[in-house]
Amino acid sequence: MSPRLLRRLPPFALAGLFLAGWQALHHALPAGRRFLFPSLPQLAGAFRVHGAALLDAAGHTALASLGGFALAAVVAVGASLLLVSSTLVRQALYPYLMGLQMVPVIIVAPILILWVGPGAPSVIIVTFLITFFPLVVNTTQGLLSVDQGHLDLFRMGRAARWQELLLLRAPAALPYFFTGLRIAAILAPIGALTADYLVGSTTGGRSGLGIMALLFSARNEIPALYATAVVGCALGFALVALVSGLAWIVLHRWHESYSPSDS
Amino acid sequence: MTPPPLLHCQALAKRFAAAGPAVLGPLDLAVAPGEFVSILGPSGCGKSTLLRLVSGLLAPSGGALTVAGRPPGTLDDLAYVFQDATLLPWLRVDANVETLLRLRRVPPAERARRRDAALGLVRLAEKARAYPRQLSGGQRMRVSLARALALEPRVLLLDEPFGALDEMTRDHLGEELLAIHARQAWTALFVTHSVAEAVFLSSRILVLAPHPGRIAHDLPVELPYPRNQETRRAPDYLRLVAEVSARLRAVEPAEASAA
Numbered sequence: 091m092s093p094r095l096l097r098r099l100p101p102f103a104l105a106g107l108f109l110a111g112w113q114a115l116h117h118a119l120p121a122g123r124r125f126l127f128p129s130l131p132q133l134a135g136a137f138r139v140h141g142a143a144l145l146d147a148a149g150h151t152a153l154a155s156l157g158g159f160a161l162a163a164v165v166a167v168g169a170s171l172l173l174v175s176s177t178l179v180r181q182a183l184y185p186y187l188m189g190l191q192m193v194p195v196i197i198v199a200p201i202l203i204l205w206v207g208p209g210a211p212s213v214i215i216v217t218f219l220i221t222f223f224p225l226v227v228n229t230t231q232g233l234l235s236v237d238q239g240h241l242d243l244f245r246m247g248r249a250a251r252w253q254e255l256l257l258l259r260a261p262a263a264l265p266y267f268f269t270g271l272r273i274a275a276i277l278a279p280i281g282a283l284t285a286d287y288l289v290g291s292t293t294g295g296r297s298g299l300g301i302m303a304l305l306f307s308a309r310n311e312i313p314a315l316y317a318t319a320v321v322g323c324a325l326g327f328a329l330v331a332l333v334s335g336l337a338w339i340v341l342h343r344w345h346e347s348y349s350p351s352d353s
Numbered sequence: 354m355t356p357p358p359l360l361h362c363q364a365l366a367k368r369f370a371a372a373g374p375a376v377l378g379p380l381d382l383a384v385a386p387g388e389f390v391s392i393l394g395p396s397g398c399g400k401s402t403l404l405r406l407v408s409g410l411l412a413p414s415g416g417a418l419t420v421a422g423r424p425p426g427t428l429d430d431l432a433y434v435f436q437d438a439t440l441l442p443w444l445r446v447d448a449n450v451e452t453l454l455r456l457r458r459v460p461p462a463e464r465a466r467r468r469d470a471a472l473g474l475v476r477l478a479e480k481a482r483a484y485p486r487q488l489s490g491g492q493r494m495r496v497s498l499a500r501a502l503a504l505e506p507r508v509l510l511l512d513e514p515f516g517a518l519d520e521m522t523r524d525h526l527g528e529e530l531l532a533i534h535a536r537q538a539w540t541a542l543f544v545t546h547s548v549a550e551a552v553f554l555s556s557r558i559l560v561l562a563p564h565p566g567r568i569a570h571d572l573p574v575e576l577p578y579p580r581n582q583e584t585r586r587a588p589d590y591l592r593l594v595a596e597v598s599a600r601l602r603a604v605e606p607a608e609a610s611a612a
Contacts, residue, residue: 237439239435239436239437239439240439240441242410242433242435242439243433243435243439243452243453244456245410246408246409246410246432246433246453247452247453247456247457248426248456248457249456253456257452257455257456258441261441261443262443264443343484344442344443344444344484344485344486345442345443346442346486
């Protein structure tokens with residue numbers, strides 16, 4: 091075996107071990123309780139039966155996640171620019187931003203249904219509410235965390251305020267922004283799924299993974315419930331991978347969090 | 354006839370709190386065009402404060418200060434080389450050298466000409482497309498110097514620019530700095546902790562005393578330019594280093610010289 095192949099082996103070996111462990115756990119349970127933890131063939135069976143429906147639902151949840159996520163990113167950047175404009179603005183607005191994060195989704199949900207009705211817009215708003223806070227906090231922190239030497243340099247260059255913001259603070263904030271984006275990417279599918287569960291559209295063909303979970307739970311289809319969880323998980327991974335890819339493109343040449351050999 | 358001073362301080366003073374003690378001054382100083390003035394002194398004697406006043410980054414609390422007859426902070430051809438290289442990590446070397454020109458809206462063609470000239474002066478033309486993280490500490494400092502030189506300054510303020518570098522690199526950069534000075538004849542104010550470096554580079558050395566910062570000694574360095582490795586072995590050079598060291602020790606506060 092080539093050394094290159096050998097290096098790739100551990101992740102695959104671990105995956106094999108994980109699947110074997112899963113199967114073993116199923117058989118370790120008393121026969122009467124095994125239905126609580128489906129075997130791999132049962133899981134595969136659930137995918138065979140519900141695969142197309144799950145994929146369709148995943149598409150809706152993915153769109154809602156991306157929508158809420160993108161909305162949160164855009165609004166967070168705007169809000170951060172406002173927040174760094176002055177300490178007074180920051181101190182005045184911060185409690186409200188915190189409040190946005192504190193509002194329990196479970197309470198917002200029925201209000202949202204009354205306002206915009208069930209379905210994608212509600213799901214997007216809930217996802218936005220969940221992902222906005224880490225984005226705005228990190229981006230603001232980034233815009234404020236500028237090296238004093240760089241600020242002196244720009245003052246020596248008699249930079250205008252917009253030049254300082256655009257050419258110094260914004261690029262310096264990029265690593266922080268991406269940290270916020272990574273956290274938001276993990277939260278977004280969870281948010282969209284929960285939102286779907288609470289305010290999703292039950293109309294056929296437009297429901298997301300949350301509604302599917304509701305459905306399978308009502309019908310006591312445990313393996314299908316597990317399959318839904320696996321799809322939700324995969325969605326989360328996909329979004330994190332997307333954000334990590336974006337971060338790599340923007341940062342790998344110059345940021346110390348990437349090794350120089352990457353560039 | 355002596356030329357009119359390029360830098361002129363009269364009873365210049367700085368206090369950080371309105372009612373607090375003066376950290377610097379009152380201080381009188383006149384520097385002629387083309388002089389290379391090193392500033393030595395114990396920590397807290399106001400060396401950096403003096404530089405920041407001249408640069409316009411700090412406003413004086415009293416007295417008068419003019420650079421080329423104008424108030425500080427209004428001059429386009431005054432450049433500051435900071436203690437750290439302060440390169441923008443997200444920009445390549447060439448873009449870093451252009452940063453200040455870009456802020457001052459210098460047209461692109463002129464920007465490119467000055468950038469290439471400055472990178473040539475610090476002998477880093479081949480690193481133009483590198484990112485700062487790919488450079489050594491000495492190379493980063495040379496890029497920082499190139500960024501200042503790209504302004505084609507009349508006055509160059511250097512705040513311990515080689516302080517973080519090893520001795521070899523430091524000596525090399527000192528020699529390069531002198532070679533560039535010989536070609537461009539800017540006026541330098543050079544803050545350093547190293548007596549040897551000050552004597553090697555300067556045409557004049559100011560020794561500051563602390564509390565409040567004031568000029569204790571104003572010493573001419575009458576060693577011929579160009580200076581090189583030979584200079585570092587010359588008896589006159591060694592005598593001067595010893596003399597300046599002794600004067601510096603005399604103004605150090607007791608606890609500092611004990612340390």
